[in-house]
Amino acid sequence: MxxxxxxxxxxxxxxxxxxxxxxxxxxxxxxxxxxxxxxxxxxxxxxxxxxPTRRALLEAVSRKRIEALSDRARELTGADDSRAALLEWLGDVVAYCASARGLAATLAYDGSPPDPVHENACSAALEEAGVPLLERAARDGAVAAGVTVPDLITLAVGIALATEHHPDPAARADRLFRLTVAGLSPQR
Missing domain, CATH: 1.10.10 (Arc Repressor Mutant, subunit A)
Structure with a gap:
């Protein structure tokens, strides 16, 4: 303002x-x-x-949550286990998206071309905050090559949107996130 x-x-x-x-x-x-x-x-x-747009309103409503998630990414950047730090932050993103109505829609990539006036500032802020975590995990060999922060945010948004009408969206989102991380193969 x-x-x-x-x-x-x-x-x-x-x-x-x-x-x-x-x-x-x-x-x-x-x-x-x-x-x-x-x-x-x-x-x-x-x-x-x-x-001027619904997204602008949703971004304003979500600003404090996005700042908290960005701060959390910065806190975790120096953690000893880079994979655990990245997964903890991504788990926080999923939890926020599942519990904060409207946040997943704010972060969603809607396929429209970037609007220089009303770009998706929430996603941009999370991307900026998450890059150091992902880069460190990639350097440590803890993340597959080619994974991007937008990929991770899209994954979090997808899980949140898929569970928003579940009786316990946060628990369901957490289960799906853990399943995604673990994969479908049984542990050996």
Missing amino acids: PDHQRADARRNHTRILAVAEEEVAAHGADASLEQIARTAGVGSATVRRHF
């Missing part, structure tokens, strides 16, 4: 964001923008002025 905005515009932004956080928590990424506007006491145009 630019500092040069009028005080009422800053208040509107803060109020819209607070209402959006509640609505996304209750209804996920499909939360009604019109309901957000009504509850915030502003018009739909005001919501769109502050958040």
Whole structure:
């Protein structure tokens, strides 16, 4: 939020964001923008002025979670076991996506060409944070060649989206993540 905005515009932004956080928590990424506007006491145009796209609103709602995941990646970068550190961070990403309604949709790559104005800042932040973890694990031979952080984020998003309607999405997401890491072959 630019500092040069009028005080009422800053208040509107803060109020819209607070209402959006509640609505996304209750209804996920499909939360009604019109309901957000009504509850915030502003018009739909005001919501769109502050958040020109649904993704922009979801990214604003998810910003603190993304910062926490990015911080966690930085904390784990110096861990002794690079594979365990990468998997712990990726497990945190899966858990956040499964428990924070709307986050998986925010991180999803929707196939549209990059928009320089409204690019996927959440995915970009996670990619930047995860690269050192992945590079270290790759140098240690703990990760298959060619794996990228976008691959890992897409995997986390896919697991979260596949489990979002399960009675216990976090537990189901964790099981699928562990299965993905272990593979289908029996342990020998």
